[in-house]
Amino acid sequence: MAKILLEMKNITKVFPGVKALDNVNLQVEEGEIHALVGENGAGKSTLMNVLSGIYPYGSYDGQIIYNGNECHFTNIKDSEALGIVIIHQELALIPYMTIGENMFLGNEKGQKWKIDWTETYGKSEEYLRTVGLNESSHTLIKDIGVGKQQLVEIAKALAKNAKLLILDEPTSSLNEKESQELLDLLLKFKKEGLTSIIISHKLNEISYVADKITVIRDGSTIETLDKKVDDFSEARIIKGMVGRDLSDRFPKREKNIGDICFEVKNWNCYHPVYTEKKIIDNVNINVRKGEVLGISGLMGAGRTEFAMSIFGKSYGEKISGTIIKDGKEIVLNSVQEAIKNKIAYVTEDRKGNGLILSNTIKFNTTLANLDGVSKNGVINSDKEYAVAVDFKEKLRTKCPSVEQNVGNLSGGNQQKVLLAKWMYADPDLLILDEPTRGIDVGAKYEIYCIINQLASEGKSVIVISSEMPELLGTCDRIYVMNEGRIVGEVDGETATQELIMSYIIKSDN
């Protein structure tokens, strides 16, 4: 029996309104590759943030025992000093600095007042060779591809004397060949004694590389599988990841589905910066009147990008394809035109792209349809107030007054204000992107009720969600999306999470 390098015991982490981790236990042996799997929002990243000190000691309950000693990390520096290094999904490299500068950022070679550049670049080259990257350490980060950047991140971790390397979705932005190389590199390091924890959605990769798999679901550890004893098939892992009952978490709805009223045909879209990279690949979808349509997929599948590119081309370059609404082809070149054609997109990022946090509920409610409360550009403040109060009551937004700043509301109530804003724009088609992200169970239920209400009024609703149970519970029909393509279409009544997952995995291979 190998030595236990890391043990996390009974970790509980509570965010306002949400219990993100509930008595999670994790044991990692020295020299193994330990995979952490679970759905989006299951708590994997939160657990790793606890481990690396991003959530400091005291902000969670439970114990972290590393190398036999209990640790109280107050920031990342503390954990890095012991050789625990985390590589986040979003790479933390600075584009306009060289590989060498990036590699020792915050960990500079030389004295405090004098950086030793010879040493910096010399060492960089060494580490680059270790990870098999054939680039000069003077190259700017922006000039190398994402795959190579990922390798630089790993080299950077090694430069910090990593003993325990944590990789959060390391292959999510890599192509197949790059992913394979990365995984082989991890296996090579394992032979040299490095311990790694890898978080990934790509189960085939995990089966390939991991010695043990810990499954997390809804903030709790479900099980730990061992390669030597257990079945490591994807089906077995999925069974651990999903498999919860869906009873009563979703309100029932009278279905009254009409004709197809919105269609997108042969939709293509490229990345706004790397314009040769195809983000959306020949997507065809249709929605009926009164239908709730789901789009399922893992993070980075291109769902948000697809929705935003439809919504007045607010994402992407070189967009092509046709949109047909109520039998007529329409062209949406701007958000204004999309709104005029009665289409609304409710963003997944309510704080970043959705709300004006520094202003009131009233202000936000009418922002997308100021014409509705104004005449010749002059706002009728009485009417505006009435509209805001009306929505506040209809959606049961909890707030002392509609003059309250949105920034002071809880996530669920902010989401309701965001919904109110788009409902007031009176669209025929609402695209809801992750409508229940980061809000508690009670508020989720209320959001589902609003979705049902909208559908029964004859509106079409598209729900984009990473939570499969949510889609299964609310949607009439679900498209499965992966890597910018629609890879499957399932019926909401009969579909299962396993079925959706299998579509995704089939398309990965």
Place this chain on the structure above:
Amino acid sequence: MEKKKSSFNSAKLIDFIKKYAMVIVLAGVLIFFAITTGGKILLPMNISNIISQNAYVFILTTGMLLCILTGGNIDLSVGSVVCFVGAVGATLMTMPLGSATSHLPIPVVILAMVLTGIAIGAAQAFIIAYIRIPPFIVTLAGMLIFRGLSNIVLKGLTISITDYTLFVKLFGGGADCFIPDLFNLKGNLNIPFNITCILVGVIAIVIYIASQIITRAKRIKKGYEVEKFVPYIVKMILITAVIIAVTVQLSRHKGIPTVLIIVMAVIIIYSYITQNTTTGRYFYAVGGNEKATKLSGINTNKTFFLAYMNMGFLAAVAGMVTIARMTSAQPTYGMNYEMDAIASCFIGGASAYGGIGTVPAAIIGAVLMGVINLGMLIMGVDQNMQKVVKGIVLLLAVIFDVVSKRGFKIIAKN
């Protein structure tokens, strides 16, 4: 109705301080100077002077607020544009047409000045809004360009416009640029008040109180929530008292300075635009969250464009006021005007990140600066020391603003 005592607690006190911080500070500063200058700062002449001397600040502050609202952006070119528009105006005004005595009519000159300002504003605004060059850079360039052009237009000289009394009286804040007393009892009956001035004050109070009561009644009738009764009345009484005090002091001097009409018009129009129109809304929305605003179907480029073009227009108005008060145009006019306007906005609680701030609050910031200036002048504080004090006031005001919004935690989280 709640009793005042029972609803009093520390959370409410903090809210109150947050909301009326600068008004409280202004009152404190006024009292301070009233004591240290032996009441001189409250003399009729000085009240009148605070208005006339700072007219340009009030006008520019209003325009600057719109720029700041769009995202904490500032317009550095304002002072130079004021000078340039003034130079163009004075040059046109004094330009001989055929014979030495015939000149361009004043309305034509005014129109030319306004158009110059708008054109400059539009040019800078286009670069900022559509080409998307940071405002700081564009207006820094504008500051240099128009300072230089002012010198070129004036050939480095001063142009006097003392003889153009219509223009001077219309825009001036100088020696006899006051609204004439229609009743003129001062001379006849030896009453020491300017009756026209008093009358205007009374009308202003009536309009103010009536509009307050009507709005409140309307809201109550429709069942909307209204301000609590006691603060509502107290606020009304205080504002009325201020209007009365200012009116009486002005009437004891020479009456209403003509420039006050212009300043009031700018303040009222822009308060209305920012609070009651869709265009005004967009400034707040863009500054609060540009991405969200774009995704709400609002043309954010146009919003930026309007803010900076309007700044050019108001700089032109300030240019007229400046040359009228000085009765001349000089290449050095307008120096540091942009700084006065920027400081006033931030002291008045505008957010350096955009999206927060109101015209009346920014004007209070400007009044505060004006009072500090005049107070120190009367006290005979050294010029350099005055700058130090103003700098400290600006810094403290913004620190206070940021810290109070964080719930009075002084050090930011790392």
